[in-house]
Amino acid sequence: MNLILLGAPGVGKGTQAKLLMKRYHIPQISTGDILREAVREQTSLGIKAQEYMNKGLLVPDEIVVGIIEDRLKAKDCDRGFILDGFPRTIPQAESLAEVMDRLNMGLDQVINFELDEQTLIKRLAGRQTCEGCGNMYNVYFNPPRQQGVCDLCGKKLFQRKDDNLETIKERLSVYQAQTMPLIGYYQAQGKLVTINLGESEGPDQIFDRLCKVLES
Ligand code: AMP
Numbered sequence: 001m002n003l004i005l006l007g008a009p010g011v012g013k014g015t016q017a018k019l020l021m022k023r024y025h026i027p028q029i030s031t032g033d034i035l036r037e038a039v040r041e042q043t044s045l046g047i048k049a050q051e052y053m054n055k056g057l058l059v060p061d062e063i064v065v066g067i068i069e070d071r072l073k074a075k076d077c078d079r080g081f082i083l084d085g086f087p088r089t090i091p092q093a094e095s096l097a098e099v100m101d102r103l104n105m106g107l108d109q110v111i112n113f114e115l116d117e118q119t120l121i122k123r124l125a126g127r128q129t130c131e132g133c134g135n136m137y138n139v140y141f142n143p144p145r146q147q148g149v150c151d152l153c154g155k156k157l158f159q160r161k162d163d164n165l166e167t168i169k170e171r172l173s174v175y176q177a178q179t180m181p182l183i184g185y186y187q188a189q190g191k192l193v194t195i196n197l198g199e200s201e202g203p204d205q206i207f208d209r210l211c212k213v214l215e216s
Contacts, residue, residue, distance in 0.1 A: 001024060001026060001080040001109075001214070002100075002105055002108050003080070003081070003082045003108060003109055003111065003214075004082075004083045004086075005017055005082060005083065005084050005085075005111050005113070006112040006182060006192075007112060007113035008117075008120050008175045009120070009124060009168070010115075010120040010121070010123040010124040010127070010168075011113040011114070011115050011120060011123075012197070012203060013084045013113060014028075014032075014033075014084055014085075014136070015136060016113070016203070016207060016210055017082045019210075020207075020210070024080065025079070026076075026077075026082060027076050027082070028081075028082045028084055029068070029071050029072075029077075029081050029083050030084040030085050031059075031064050031068065031084075031085045031088075032084075035049045035059060039053065045063065049063065053162055054161060055167065055170065056162055056166075056167040056168070056169075056170030056171040056174060057170070058089065058174060058178060061092050064088075064092060065092060065096070065099070068083075069099045072103055072105070077105075083096075087182060088175075088179045090185055093182055093186075107191060108191075109191055109193060109214065110193070111195060112183055112186075112192055112193065112194045112195070113194075113195050113197055113206075114194055114196050115196075115197045117172065121168055121169075121172070122140050123140075123141065124171075125163060125164075125165060125168060128159055129158060129159075129160065130153060130157055131155050132150060132153045132154075133150060133155065135151070135152050137151075137157060193213050195209055195210065195213065
């Protein structure tokens with residue numbers, strides 16, 4: 001199963017991708033995670049990417065397309081993959097189609113998650129991640145038992161550098177201008193399914209709905 005998860009920052013693509021990975025045993029490919037790792041390690045790619053990421057802007061297409069091409073060639077993508085945060089522009093989607101053609105891969109479905117903007121802002125501003133196991137929390141919707149500490153492994157929680165109000169607003173406007181056109185692009189190919197989310201819907205409820213879509 002080759003899937004793309006589409007949706008604004010904060011909609012919960014990463015959480016759903018992790019649940020899908022567990023159920024279907026196919027890898028989650030998050031360009032955001034790959035880029036953050038490169039920034040942490042200060043590789044030449046990371047140094048280039050961080051100035052865009054800190055401002056909430058998109059990293060240039062050729063950088064992310066190169067990352068995806070290398071990643072899709074890996075053995076663990078043979079049985080399928082979940083793209084999370086890629087593509088984010090029409091040129092990225094076109095390059096993805098070329099790469100997948102070359103690798104003899106077909107796209108099965110694009111899931112487009114939608115949620116109102118006020119909730120997206122709260123989700124991003126309240127988001128915290130464990131530095132040890134990567135488990136995610138939200139100070140508004142899903143707080144840890146002890147403030148700043150992971151329930152699962154006891155390590156410290158941190159907030160992403162780009163989850164501050166100014167950068168969040170920039171990321172949402174970049175999403176509207178550059179990524180939303182992908183909805184029409186994939187709709188025209190008959191690949192798109194939209195799932196409208198409610199403010200109080202939790203990850204498990206959403207996952208049930210997602211699985212029904214995929215299995216129907
Ligand atoms: P995310 O974790 O998906 O919210 O991505 C965090 C940041 O990484 C974005 O704000 C961009 O700066 C960068 N990024 C992630 N994926 C892409 C992509 N497909 N194209 C360009 N920039 C990306």
